[in-house]
Amino acid sequence: MARYIVKRILQAIPLLLVISIICFGLIQMAPFDVIDTIATPDMAPEVREALKVKYGLDQPAHIQYLNWLRRMVTGNLGYSIVTHQSVAFDLAARLPNTVLLILPSYLLALAISIVLGLVAGSRRGGRADRIIDTLYSVGMATPTFWIAMMLLYVFGYKLSIFPILGMHTLGQDNSLPDLLMHLVLPTVVLTLGDLPGTVRFVRSSTISQYTEDYVMVQKAFGSSRAAILFRHVIKNVLLPVITLVGMSLPRLVTGAFITESIFSWPGVGTYFITAIRSFDYPVIMSVMFFSSVMVILGNLLADICYCLVDPRIQTMR
């Protein structure tokens, strides 16, 4: 197993290089750069050029890339060209906030959707299935920003139960109840946003498991409905969910842009999008790099979990 993990990690290195080259290349292909986004009409062309020289943007693309790579390898993420702020400092400040928002909402969505998906799938065509099916169809068609605005208006503004902006009430940075109050609405929005897709996934997986021969055999042996579901079907249903979880890992780094924006949550999502809009490449490349690492790591963890959960896969390797 250890050899397998080391091999997968080594395989990831060239992959990361390729991803970084593609990403850097795409930024370079744009007909303008970060200096153009901060330039104003009264800025003399000489000043624009001087800024480009200062930030190395006058160099050919491959030199710029190698400079970035050299900094990255030595652990230096560089500085934002727009705010002059250290990218490492900014990410270190924002990453925990994003994790604090994304992780509980995702786990909550996962737990609820597994229950709902199993109930719907095991009672295919029944009343429970029809209700859940309707709810997730409506959920899928409802944009999260609309849900967020409605919740904010009702619970934040009209009823004044929850705060509207940010992560803390000013002056209460160390208050846990205050933090939890700020967390409620964005967490509900993200959970509702994640639910429909995962419910659908678990439901269809459950339905397909019910068509398998082993279920028919269990039925023939007279096993109860609950026994079939919880002792046999659930194991096979949850196996592909591992992949789903693994693929969601990058969100811990990239954040949830829409929800973070609406609630002014100080996470990576808003930071990343602001950087993309202004072509602030040291920020874009850093977030992209960590997000790629998380994709690879997520896949690797999913594979390892598969091996642990299903011994058949381990013997196949």
Next chain:
Amino acid sequence: MKRLFSLIVVLALALVLPVSAMASADNDTFIYGIGGDPGNDINTISTSGRYDLTAERILYSPLFNYYGPDDIEYRLAESFEVSEDGLTLTVHLRQGVVWSDGEPFTADDVVFTYQKIIDTDYANGHDSFVFGDEKVTVEKIDDYTVTFTTPVFSAALLENIGAEHYIMAKHIYEGDETLDNNPKNATPVGTGPYVLDEYVAGQYMKFTANENYFLGAPKIGTLILQFVNDQTSAMLALQKGEINALVIDNTGDAADLDENAVTVYAYPEDRVGYLLFNLSSSRTGDINLRKAVFFALNRTELNMGTYLSEDYYVDAVSFLPYSNPYVTTDVEDYAYSAEKSAEYLAQVEGEIPTLRLAYTANNVTQETQALIVQQQLKAAGINLELKAMDGTALVNLWYEPNDEYDLSIGGYIMGIDPGSYASLFVSDGSANFYNLSDEELDGYFAAGSVETDEAARLEIYQNAQRRLADLAVQYPMVTNLRLLAMTNDVGGSDEARLIPIYTFSNFDQLYFK
């Protein structure tokens, strides 16, 4: 089970009630919601964005705020005099000012700051101190007197010295290789009304009153710039009192605000919104076509349709905003006339081309303007295709001569001296997006920049406005007002003075009623 449920409900309420009661801001903390994070690397020579300049103004002081020849707010300078030839400015500095670390402020700090701006080619405003190979020189006469000497006469010298330049402490930065990306910027030492207490990335900047501020300690003890990303939720937070002030982007939103909680202040930002003709396009060379387009536009309808209330805009007819001391309305204003439009259209040689209007996508104001312009031109028999583009992509398109668009929607906030507009209109101007080349207009800007007699300068720049209008390349639409919404418990907006870019000229004058 029931007991467990009851317990959960009680615990939840115990958590909710005290916190929701605490949610509103206290009355010694003014929270201004701004649309971006200025970062915590504010250095007085490298800042140039709206939000970092705002934070800079809270932390640092300029020599003076220049709002026009007769409207100068003295800050670190007490007075100044200009030599007869207009080449030397002698500035007398305020005595007894101390930096927030207790060190005295002297002429050395002023010379150090301006020398850095002049020597650093990427410094904000650097180019206004350089004339070819010659540069403005700054000299210390004594501890409280400084002279600025310009190699050639510059009518905008006072404005250039005052605008966006804040004095930094020599004893802090002397000998440092770089001024931006400098760790010292995170703990700024200034002479402004407030000092930085805390910066939390992505959340807020918190300032506390500078008790040693030379104009007296600010009336509000704590000032916070809270970073808000979404205008709609920020408006809810404003009405609820979570924040005290917010700039309203879309005028339509201002009417939705609860007037019992919030007052909207409309003030000029000296921004001119206009429609421009791209003369490098193969379809726009005929002045008759351009005039037919301009006469087909109904400015009143266009502005009312866009801004919804006359309280929020003033019609523009010149390239200068209405508040500029050099502005004139004695120009061809292209007042709507279907007859004149038809007359000019009849004189266009060949077929009337379909024109392309480029504007910024996802900008509600520009989208509305584009649609109204399209309808008005259609009524005059001119077809207009709309081309929505990314903001930066559009600006870059302006810089290069091209055939991709014929008309575009733009807006600028320039300086007070009309000379600062030259880069937009002269043949070799760095921001001549019209691709305009007109000897007469070039002549006016060249003459105006070296004319020392005020009346003669006025005449020259009014001629420039008339000439530009006659060329029919820019259709000034509007000087729109910027809308600031503040909670009704905040007073002092007149004394704090609402100004372009920074919002407040004097943050120290705000108070809670």
